[in-house]
Amino acid sequence: MKLLVVKDYEEMSCAAAKIFKDIITEKPDAVLGLATGSTPIGLYKKLIEMNRNKEIDFSNIKTINIDEYVGLGEENPKSYRHFMNENLFNHINIDKANTLVPNGLAEDLEIEAKSYDKKIDELGGIDIQILGIGNNGHIAFNEPDDFLISETHVTNLSQSTIEANSRFFQSINEVPTMAITMGIGSIMKAKKILLLVKGEDKVRAVKELLNGDITTKNPATILKLHEDVTVIIDESMEDKG
Numbered sequence: 001m002k003l004l005v006v007k008d009y010e011e012m013s014c015a016a017a018k019i020f021k022d023i024i025t026e027k028p029d030a031v032l033g034l035a036t037g038s039t040p041i042g043l044y045k046k047l048i049e050m051n052r053n054k055e056i057d058f059s060n061i062k063t064i065n066i067d068e069y070v071g072l073g074e075e076n077p078k079s080y081r082h083f084m085n086e087n088l089f090n091h092i093n094i095d096k097a098n099t100l101v102p103n104g105l106a107e108d109l110e111i112e113a114k115s116y117d118k119k120i121d122e123l124g125g126i127d128i129q130i131l132g133i134g135n136n137g138h139i140a141f142n143e144p145d146d147f148l149i150s151e152t153h154v155t156n157l158s159q160s161t162i163e164a165n166s167r168f169f170q171s172i173n174e175v176p177t178m179a180i181t182m183g184i185g186s187i188m189k190a191k192k193i194l195l196l197v198k199g200e201d202k203v204r205a206v207k208e209l210l211n212g213d214i215t216t217k218n219p220a221t222i223l224k225l226h227e228d229v230t231v232i233i234d235e236s237m238e239d240k241g
Ligand code: GLP
Pocket: 035, 036, 037, 038, 039, 040, 067, 131, 132, 133, 134, 138, 139, 140, 141, 161, 165, 198, 199
């Protein structure tokens, strides 16, 4: 695992964007694994800027998102599909047909989840996966538990995640309690993984990832088994140990 310590969030977003640019330049039809949350917004802003300046071209790029709330569709401003449209897809020259987000309104959620991994395989796998991390170590919506699920699946959200994500909703009662999420195995199949860490509430989870053992109680620790992971933190986090 490679650790990159940067000055601040701006530098973190620039460093991540540079890694994405290099991959897209080398492989113009790359498959990008994307995530939501506040962490990757800076990266997406940089990618939009680079696209505007013609430094990167998304016309042959395909994207796959790691998760979506159950019960929320594209029209709902809190859905992850809506988030992706607003924060990236609407502002770059990507064909929306090439952007995949789990369908939280699918009639049969189990079938939706099962077919998702197949779709990823059909695209030839993910070239680079961007990840944020929850304060309890969750990645995508793989929550701390006694066991972790490998494939894309439907899951209940933990109370701490519901609380953490309630900041995006009017009230905690509006936060969906279920999601479709890529599994740990689906994420680990990505050729390259880039984990961005933003926020002091992540210090404990990241310390465990960098210095601790692999445990299902902190799903991010499984990333230690991947051969090409870069973790980007900022200096303030390093000061906290
Ligand atoms: C959500 C998402 C995760 C994300 C996490 C952290 O729960 N499912 O993919 O990493 O939030 O969000 P933030 O970046 O806002 O701290």
